[in-house]
Amino acid sequence: MNGDGTRAAAERERSWWGWGWADQALDEQACAKLARRVSPFLPLDGDLAPVPVLPELPAPRLAPPTAVAALCRADARTRAAHAYGRAYRDVVRLLRGVLDNPPDLVAYPRTEQDVVAVLDWAAGAGVPVVPFGGGTSVVGGVEYRGGGPWLSLDLTGLSGVAEVDEVSRAALIRGGTFGPDLEDALRPHGLTLRHFPQSFEFSTFGGWLATRAGGHYATGYTHIDDLVEALRVVTPAGIAQSLRVPASGAGPSPDRLWLGSEGTLGVITEGWARVQRRPEFRAGAALRFDAYADAVQAVRAVAQSGLRPANCRLLDPLEAMLGAAAADGASRLLLAFESADHPVDALLARAVELCRAHRGVPEEAAAGTAGQWRETFVGAPYLRDGLARLGVVVETFETACTWAAFEALHAAVVAAVATAGVTETGHPALVTCRFTHVYPDGPAPYFTVYAAGRRGAEVAIWDALKRAAGDVIAAHGGTITHHHAVGRDHLPWYAGQRPEPFALALRAAKTALDPAGVLNPGVLLP
Amino acid sequence: MNGDGTRAAAERERSWWGWGWADQALDEQACAKLARRVSPFLPLDGDLAPVPVLPELPAPRLAPPTAVAALCRADARTRAAHAYGRAYRDVVRLLRGVLDNPPDLVAYPRTEQDVVAVLDWAAGAGVPVVPFGGGTSVVGGVEYRGGGPWLSLDLTGLSGVAEVDEVSRAALIRGGTFGPDLEDALRPHGLTLRHFPQSFEFSTFGGWLATRAGGHYATGYTHIDDLVEALRVVTPAGIAQSLRVPASGAGPSPDRLWLGSEGTLGVITEGWARVQRRPEFRAGAALRFDAYADAVQAVRAVAQSGLRPANCRLLDPLEAMLGAAAADGASRLLLAFESADHPVDALLARAVELCRAHRGVPEEAAAGTAGQWRETFVGAPYLRDGLARLGVVVETFETACTWAAFEALHAAVVAAVATAGVTETGHPALVTCRFTHVYPDGPAPYFTVYAAGRRGAEVAIWDALKRAAGDVIAAHGGTITHHHAVGRDHLPWYAGQRPEPFALALRAAKTALDPAGVLNPGVLLP
Structure with missing residues (x-):
């Protein structure tokens, strides 16, 4: 969460099995110290699971056409790093080398047209596509559980702050931009998005939008929902661009349909967000x-x-x-x-x-x-x-x-x-x-x-x-999630929380926008 | 906007052709004074259109079953008063006695079950139903323009504040409650909804929700959207009740689908709203x-x-x-x-x-x-x-x-x-x-x-x-409406503002919730 985010990122390696930077994982000494702190409260067995070794993966089962294939990687490390989110249950499985069904391919679009090309092919071929921002989901949101072949759509190539409107205090931010990078881009303008979820360093603007992230501010406009001015979303049925205005009473809010849609209704490629002067x-x-x-x-x-x-x-x-x-x-x-x-x-x-x-x-x-x-x-x-x-x-x-x-x-x-x-x-x-x-x-x-x-x-x-x-x-009347999203892990309770007619409407909207049903299947609408 | 709202309402008569209370319409003397004020700026022809006389109306073309018929009125005054909203173009037409296609019947449900009964019959018989709160729409929102027989669903019988949670500062308010009545009910608790659109005296809580009303406060949580904790909506596909929580990240917000739906996706019968202590x-x-x-x-x-x-x-x-x-x-x-x-x-x-x-x-x-x-x-x-x-x-x-x-x-x-x-x-x-x-x-x-x-x-x-x-x-990049809603009059520009994939999704949701297409046809989705 410092100004060196971008530079450091180029030099440092993300962990494929655990949280964040590989070099920040606790070493053996730190684990031993941690064990001493914990042992008064909980019995430990004295073991320390080793840092896992990347297992061999079966060959990819997908062969997209050249234009799409050119966007894809299929090396074991990339596939393993995109197999799960970063919940405890994900880390435990990766510690044991459990990779039952990693993505066959990971696509890295660089442009909106690349996203269109991937979705076109996937819809035609019936290939599940799981949009992937920073991959910090703790609810199974980026882990396909259908068993067959699938593609992880890593959006971090759609990165950067494309435009800043200093007069209106708004910025056009691409979906795959990590938190530190977008703050770095806003800082020279004296501005900040002021949205800091715990995953800030390793999650993306588009991921925040898709999951209705909560920033760490306790009150006021802390949810990303309230910071959005307009969205651009690629769906198999076309590209949705909402109007950039501070407020509108024109029908149900289009943006609110995609906010929280968790990749099931389209891929958020960019959005205008309300930014602020930095607190003094x-x-x-x-x-x-x-x-x-x-x-x-x-x-x-x-x-x-x-x-x-x-x-x-x-x-x-x-x-x-x-x-x-x-x-x-x-x-x-x-x-x-x-x-x-x-x-x-x-x-x-x-x-x-x-x-x-x-x-x-x-x-x-x-x-x-x-x-x-x-x-x-x-x-x-x-x-x-x-x-x-x-x-x-x-x-x-x-x-x-x-x-x-x-x-x-x-x-x-x-x-x-x-x-x-x-x-x-x-x-x-x-x-x-x-x-x-x-x-x-x-x-x-x-x-x-x-x-x-x-x-x-x-x-x-x-x-x-x-x-x-x-x-x-x-x-006891609580929501199943305030800011962790639904993913796959919250489905049983989500089904009980959401009104049944809303499920009907959402299902109908999904069928209209994604008739082939390839967008993050298993999330929200099982 | 005073404490006598309810009492006064029982004694006073609403105008069937103009704004608000019949006895507050400008009399001839006041109109003459107004003419003197205006004439320096605009030429006047010296005439004063008389207060109109209620015209004869053709006989109703609808004959619902007894249970529904018992909820209906068909007198000319009631039908005329429900024919239009209260835009300038509505008032001018009523001043001339232009009532081309008034509702054949006006139903006054007293309970949610009454609403269900009306919708059941209407869906089966293919009768357009136009939900009507206070009837203050200025965009043709309550005026059916399809030409055939139709029913206006006056919801003001679903009135009152059903429950107040002083600890959580929230109140369960029925959809047909007028502004002054809900403030009267909250006042003994030292609370206020603090939502005052210009139409406050003559519009209803449910109407505010259906049209995404803006209160008169300039900043902060002034839109009714932000004051809603949970909604209850009768749709032809079932009743939707959302969970009463301060916030949730569980999928796209169900409430936001109905907020701004202008009667096309269901009838809002009640909702929990965030209330506040009265300003001191x-x-x-x-x-x-x-x-x-x-x-x-x-x-x-x-x-x-x-x-x-x-x-x-x-x-x-x-x-x-x-x-x-x-x-x-x-x-x-x-x-x-x-x-x-x-x-x-x-x-x-x-x-x-x-x-x-x-x-x-x-x-x-x-x-x-x-x-x-x-x-x-x-x-x-x-x-x-x-x-x-x-x-x-x-x-x-x-x-x-x-x-x-x-x-x-x-x-x-x-x-x-x-x-x-x-x-x-x-x-x-x-x-x-x-x-x-x-x-x-x-x-x-x-x-x-x-x-x-x-x-x-x-x-x-x-x-x-x-x-x-x-x-x-x-x-010039403005929204076609910030708080007047879309209705029928804003459709040409609304079609240009909303993203086309959102129109697809909304149409699909409409078909799922209202397969017979009887809910306020011609609004939002022509």
Whole structure:
């Protein structure tokens, strides 16, 4: 997340089996240190799974015409790197060399016309095409599970900021642009998209749009949905270009059909996004709450105040202990405000006042806590991979619910997942919760689970935990996903969440736009 | 817009031919006074069209089964009142008694099951059903133009606030609830929906949803789209109920399919909406700008500052003269901030500072101007009806465009409409502009046109003006409608604005949800 993103990317290698940069994976020493940190909480078997060796792959089963073939790669490393997303269950499978059905080919279009050519061929030949941005899906969104041959469509060749409208504060960004690259391109204009999902370094603008990504800002226009001015989408039925206007009341929003369509209704090649001046004024605080219920009420008060903090991250006691080294059984709230135009100290002061009314205590030493969370945040997936090698089952899931529903949902999720996580070791799973986003009508709780694993059974253990979590969330009125998308892993609960007539409409729209059914089959519409 | 909405409604009668309450139509004396005000600007023929007498209507051509018939009215007044919306061209036609094809029946469902019964019968019998909230459409949205028999589905019997969740700040509001009634129901809870379109008194919650209404707040969450938590919609293919959560990333948003669907994809029977505490802190100012271009730059600076004024209404010189009695050739900007939680004086001061940097001059005597605009705003349609009786062609249209596009768009619209408005009197039309809403990436300009009419030719004159306006807006990158919806009158430009693949998807969704094609035929999808 620094200015060297582009330059560094040219020199550094992405991991084919784990998160992010290959050279940032924890080494043996770091894993040993991690093991010492974890062992007080969870039994470890003392093993460390080795970094995997790239397995041999069967020969590709596809032979596209020359024009398309020229865009494709078929080497084992490229195919393996495009076989899965980067969920825990993906990393565990790759650690074991499990590559049951990697893509036969990976296509790298450089132009919109290349995308058209790939889709034309695929539709005619009936070849499933899975659009692939940065490949950071944690819900099986880029993993074809149909068994037959398929093509992964890597869009990172459609990269760069094509145009900046400084007057209207908008930028035309190509779909395959990684987060750091688009920020690098906007920085000389004094502008920022100000959209920082946890995957920022390794995910793309088009991926954010296709999955309705949530940035890390707690309130306000934090979802990519709200930052979009216009979209350009290649569908098998033609190219859709929406009008670039700040708002329109002309029928249902065209953009909202493709936002969240996860590659099933077309390939987003570029979009105009609203950008902002870079923040210059900042103020932050951290507060301690002895009672979690008080902290929740304080956050609700802040969320309903109209103050719109940039950060409003409530850590429950276990999250505070594991994530912020605060082992006193209290909850921690990280608050921050920022603006490109005016001082925000008064806003922070009012938010702190609201928290004090709910027995929140500002902490002297908290500046570090507040400042360092971002580093921990972006580094977490590397730790996750280290834990996976140590045999720990570790994963996150998230939801959003109303304030009225939260208390019961939180208690039920923690209880159900801890119980479902009692593996043969006898240890219950650890479940922590933080709020990533808060709205006037409810929070977006984000849960992290740590459970004692058993070598070879990790995926099954996680799937059981996930089933427990998903069922309890649905039963308590939460959405199956606030920002992780649906992919293939959330389908059972998504089917229950979406209104049946909407499923009919979506299916009809899909058939109209992708009559051959080749676009990311198995996602959203099984 | 006062607390007596409900009580008053029981005693007062709605006009069947003009805007709002029958007893608020301008009387002859008021029309004479209006004529004196207008005559310096536009030639008048000295006539005053009389208040029309309800014409005889042909007998209804529909005979639904008893259960549905019991919900229907067929008296001439009810049918006439449901024949059109309340655009200028509607009022002019009604002033002349032009009722070519009024609805044969008007159904008044009291329950969701009643709606299901009406749609079941209509789908089976192939009878067009036009959902009708308050009937304030200005784009032909509630006027069936197919020629055959049809039914108007008046939803105002589905009325009231069914539930209030004070913790999550949300309310379950039935679709047929008028603005004042829902505010009356929320007031005892200290809450407000804070959504005030100009039609507030006479339009319904369901109508706002179906047309993507814009409230009168200039910035922030002013569109009804952003205030919706969940929807319930009766479609011929089943009932759609979305999940009540503050946010979700589960596929394309189901609610966004029905928002703006204008009755073509289902009947919105109720919805959960985000409500707020009633504002307690307020601050406002009015500023004079000698140069309109300076004023536009100042507003852009405020819109891009993140200050989020509740009101940021820029009046161009002609609008300031006709609407705010400021005949000095300068533009006026009305600024206001409000909050339920904290003082907003510092926000106002910063906004004024931004305006001063663009040569804005705060006005001493401006408090009245700023305070009175709302009264003028809600009373405007009554004046419009008076002008129509005086023979003036008077109407409004609106758009939204980027800041970069605004200057050229504004100049071109004013020129084209003034020219197109040179009727046989030789007088060009007067065209005024104000900003109703402003966004970081562009304004929503709202134009009012006054042209010398000719008795009997008013509709044709207006249609020519509208064609000129629509063509110029489209040519300059503006949306054909920012908050007036598409209806039937905006179809030619809507077809050009929406991406063709989206039209395919929408058509397919329509066929899936309304296979008999009975829901508001002729709107959105001709």
